[in-house]
Amino acid sequence: MAIVERHKDELERRAGPQDRAPAVVEFRGVTKHYGTEKAGLTEATFSVQRGEFVFLVGSTGSGKSTLMRLLIKELEPTKGTIKVAGRDLAEVTRRKVPYYRRNIGIVFQDFKLLPNRTVYDNVAYALQVTGHSRKEIRNRVPDILRLTGLSTKLHNYPDQLSGGEQQRVSVARAFVNHPPLLLADEPTGNLDPETSIGIMQLLFRINRTGSTVIVATHDAQMVDRMRRRVIELQRGRIIRDEHSGLYAPRDMNTAEFGALLREPAPAPKRVEKDPIDELWGDEA
Secondary structure, three states, X not given: OHHHHHHHHHHHHHOEEOOOOXXXXXXXXXXXXXXXXXXXXXXXXXXXXXXXXXXXXOOOOOXXXXXXHHHOOOOOOOEEEEEEOOEEHHHOOHHHHHHHHHOOXXXXXXXXXXXXXXXXXXXXXXXXXXXXXXXXXXHHHXXXXXXXXXXXXXXXXXXXXXXXHHHHHHHHHHHOOOOOEEEEEOOOOOOOHHHHHHHXXXXXXXXXXXXXXXXXXXXXXXXXXXXXXXXXXXXXXEEEEEOOOOOOOOOOOHHHHHHHHHOOOOOOOOOOEEHHHHOOHHHO
C-alpha cells in the first residue's frame, strides 16, 4: 500500500493544477482504412478521462488492435482526430514519436522483453532511455519490482521466467516511468486464468495510483469480474460504451434493472492535480 501511495504522490508532484483538464484520450470521427476497401475502424468517437480504467472488447477483427496501434502512432488515421493529453497526434512528427511512446506505458501480449538482460535491467532500461540518473534508477526499480511481485526475480533472465512473470516484467517496465496513460493490448492472451487474474489485479493497482489504463481484451470472464467501463467494437465500429462492467449485454430481471436505476454509473476518479501535463514536455 505504501508503494502505491508513493507512486500516486509522484504523479501528483509532476502535475500542475488544472480547472478544466483535457481528456487523456479523445477520438473524434476516426476512420482507418487498409487499402481501398477494408476498414479497420469507422467513425470512432469517444473520450477517456484521467483516472479511468477502460476495457476495449470485441471479437478478432473488431478493431481493438487497430485502435491501439493508432494510439501509439504505429498507424495513421485515414480521417478524424486523435488527441492524447490535449495534443493532436497528427502534429507529432516521426522524429518525436519515440519520445511520445517513452512517456506512455505500453504492455504487449508477447511481452517484448530484452532476452539478454535481467529482470532488473529490462525495467531499468525504460528509465535509462528517458534520461534518469543512476541514483534515480537504483531507487525506483526495486520499488517497482516489489509492486509487481518480482523482487525475488531481479537477477533472472526472461527465459528463466514463467509466462505470467514475463508479463509482470512487461507491466513493470511500462509503469516505471509513472506514465499518465498505460495501454495494454491483450495482456492476458497467452496466460492461464489464474495468472490472468494476477495481471489484471496488478493493472488495477496501477490505475489506483492515478494512471489512466486502457486494456484491449477478448477475456469475457475477466471483464465481467473487474466491472469497469466497457467500449465494445464490432467490424470496426463502436457499438456500445457503458459502465455496466460486462463483456456483453444481457437481459436483466426486474430486480436487477431496478438496482441499476438506483445506482448511477461511477464517475471517473478525480484528482486535484492532473498527471498528463508533462506527457509532452518540452519535446512536443
